[in-house]
Amino acid sequence: MKKKIAVLPGDGIGPEVMNQALKVLDKIQDIYDMEFEYKLALVGGAAWDEYQCHLPESTLNICRASDAILFGSVGGPVAEQNSERWRGVEVNSLLGLRKAFGLYANLRPAKLYPALAFASSLRQDISRKGFDILVVRELTGGIYFGQPKGRRGSGDDEQAFDTMAYSRREVRRIAKVAFEAARKRNKKVHSIDKANVLTTMVFWREVVEEVMKDYPDVEYIPMYVDNAAMQLTRNPGQFDVMLCGNMFGDILSDEAAALTGSLGMLPSASLAEGSFGMYEPGGGSAPDIAGQNIANPIAQILSSAMMLKYSFDMTEAAEKIEAAVEKTLNDGYRTGDICEEGKKSLTTEEMGAKIIENLSA
Ligand code: IPM
Ligand code: MG
Numbered sequence: 001m002k003k004k005i006a007v008l009p010g011d012g013i014g015p016e017v018m019n020q021a022l023k024v025l026d027k028i029q030d031i032y033d034m035e036f037e038y039k040l041a042l043v044g045g046a047a048w049d050e051y052q053c054h055l056p057e058s059t060l061n062i063c064r065a066s067d068a069i070l071f072g073s074v075g076g077p078v079a080e081q082n083s084e085r086w087r088g089v090e091v092n093s094l095l096g097l098r099k100a101f102g103l104y105a106n107l108r109p110a111k112l113y114p115a116l117a118f119a120s121s122l123r124q125d126i127s128r129k130g131f132d133i134l135v136v137r138e139l140t141g142g143i144y145f146g147q148p149k150g151r152r153g154s155g156d157d158e159q160a161f162d163t164m165a166y167s168r169r170e171v172r173r174i175a176k177v178a179f180e181a182a183r184k185r186n187k188k189v190h191s192i193d194k195a196n197v198l199t200t201m202v203f204w205r206e207v208v209e210e211v212m213k214d215y216p217d218v219e220y221i222p223m224y225v226d227n228a229a230m231q232l233t234r235n236p237g238q239f240d241v242m243l244c245g246n247m248f249g250d251i252l253s254d255e256a257a258a259l260t261g262s263l264g265m266l267p268s269a270s271l272a273e274g275s276f277g278m279y280e281p282g283g284g285s286a287p288d289i290a291g292q293n294i295a296n297p298i299a300q301i302l303s304s305a306m307m308l309k310y311s312f313d314m315t316e317a318a319e320k321i322e323a324a325v326e327k328t329l330n331d332g333y334r335t336g337d338i339c340e341e342g343k344k345s346l347t348t349e350e351m352g353a354k355i356i357e358n359l360s361a
């Protein structure tokens with residue numbers, strides 16, 4: 001079996017953490033006697049230098065010819081945000097790829113590793129209980145893409161506007177993803193909406209409740225988004241799958257990530273219909289520590305595990321990687337971002353090497 005992977009390291013720490021993920025995949029090739037073909041492509045600021053464009057056609061073509069996209073991160077230093085090179089880089093790269101490949105289902109796990117509970121933003125009596133949440137976020141619709149959007153008028157009457165819209169088809173297909181995922185987990189779906197105010201969200205709830213009927217084995221709980229934001233900090237353990245529209249999912253997935261205490265740990269998957277998907281770490285490009293060999297490679301490595309699971313149907317290999325990461329953490333190995341004070345931290349490369357060591361064990 002040969003799988004083609006479009007590798008888009010991007011900017012900042014992207015290339016260094018990507019290197020570690022590719023080494024992990026190399027090891028998986030050996031263990032499972034199979035072949036990955038990596039095709040490197042430019043995205044973000046790295047692409048700008050070559051093409052004056054954040055998502056060049058050549059990159060899109062490489063992605064089109066692949067079975068999955070492994071993505072690093074894009075973006076530059078805050079101080080340079082308004083330069084030509086960086087202006088709009090995240091929207092152009094990420095939203096461009098999401099739209100181009102119909103990546104409508106965004107899976108963002110937020111799991112508290114017991115070994116890292118000290119780093120959580122939660123009070124200890126809450127974090128001690130642990131949590132394992134999967135945010136399922138709709139990614140190609142809602143207010144991000146709704147038309148019309150723009151500006152009109154001038155002076156004090158000038159207005160800016162976006163449109164929040166969802167079709168039955170869009171809500172139904174993302175709801176199915178959430179219920180299917182819950183079936184393989186703890187069989188609970190909280191559907192996050194704002195049905196007390198927004199017409200779009202009344203409709204959202206209506207459609208989710210149609211889908212729910214096909215999953216009598218899964219518990220369904222509708223919850224307003226403001227309440228959900230609060231419940232996440234009070235009692236995150238109550239959640240299993242959180243089903244969200246595009247904007248609410250954007251916000252709540254960051255909140256859930258913060259509760260784990262370690263952005264450098266969280267992978268994500270953005271799936272199209274069928275098996276194609278894009279896999280990327282939850283954190284950003286971290287330009288302040290780029291090139292220093294100190295970034296945490298775990299999110300990128302776990303993203304490649306998600307790729308194995310969702311695009312290549314290699315669940316066993318994916319679980320092997322997850323177990324190797326967990327063992328490495330339990331053995332006390334840390335990169336700087338997740339290191340207890342006074343303890344020694346590993347470099348990016350050393351962390352990658354430890355995980356690979358545990359893979360073959
Ligand atoms: C994310 C990011 C993106 C989003 C931005 C950078 C366009 O915040 O992936 O969550 O809002 O979707
Ligand atoms: Mg976000």
